[in-house]
Amino acid sequence: MKIYIDFDDCLCETARYFSVLVKEMFGKDVPYEDIGFFDLKRSFALTDEQYEEMMIKAHTPEALLSFEETPGASETVNSFINAGHEVSIITGRPNVAYEASREWLDRHGLQRVRLYCLNKYGRDSFIKNSEFSLEIEDYYKMHFDYAIEDSPLAFRFFDHLPDLKIMVYDRPWNHDCELPGSGYKRCLDWETIKKSIR
Numbered sequence: 001m002k003i004y005i006d007f008d009d010c011l012c013e014t015a016r017y018f019s020v021l022v023k024e025m026f027g028k029d030v031p032y033e034d035i036g037f038f039d040l041k042r043s044f045a046l047t048d049e050q051y052e053e054m055m056i057k058a059h060t061p062e063a064l065l066s067f068e069e070t071p072g073a074s075e076t077v078n079s080f081i082n083a084g085h086e087v088s089i090i091t092g093r094p095n096v097a098y099e100a101s102r103e104w105l106d107r108h109g110l111q112r113v114r115l116y117c118l119n120k121y122g123r124d125s126f127i128k129n130s131e132f133s134l135e136i137e138d139y140y141k142m143h144f145d146y147a148i149e150d151s152p153l154a155f156r157f158f159d160h161l162p163d164l165k166i167m168v169y170d171r172p173w174n175h176d177c178e179l180p181g182s183g184y185k186r187c188l189d190w191e192t193i194k195k196s197i198r
């Protein structure tokens with residue numbers, strides 16, 4: 001089986017990091033549970049300038065390497081690889097974050113996964129002229145049997161794969177989202193995901 005896994009808020013606790021960061025930088029108190037939108041600018045009620053400043057800080061290697069692993073992520077992903085599945089991490093982070101992201105994976109025992117940066121969200125404002133390691137047309141040539149993703153904005157990248165099983169990692173910003181099809185299933189944790197992939 002070929003498995004697509006998103007990075008932020010699937011493998012690691014990115015939003016929890018942002019909740020702390022926005023308090024440090026701007027004194028805004030928005031607990032993780034209250035992050036109601038995938039759009040952090042909206043969730044934290046930031047100006048364009050504040051958002052840009054925050055995103056630049058969050059994409060430094062020190063910041064990226066500090067993200068906590070989501071419980072059970074590494075162990076479960078390695079169990080998939082041990083069972084012969086092929087795992088690709090498809091992140092919406094820009095290429096400037098590639099090396100630190102790769103290092104985070106290696107430090108968390110995920111040396112065997114592939115990592116690709118795909119422009120999922122049309123983000124290029126916070127890091128000017130961002131590059132991505134995976135072109136959209138090359139992404140569409142890839143095949144997956146399973147996908148693990150938290151962002152409703154990324155669901156459009158699954159429309160071309162009618163048999164794909166999508167596990168939506170349960171997060172506050174996707175609670176109100178109606179899952180777009182029968183291939184979608186909400187998963188509370190990696191234990192549930194582990195049981196769903198055979």
Ligand SMILES: [Mg+2]
Nearest residue numbers: 006008009150
């Ligand atoms: Mg994500």
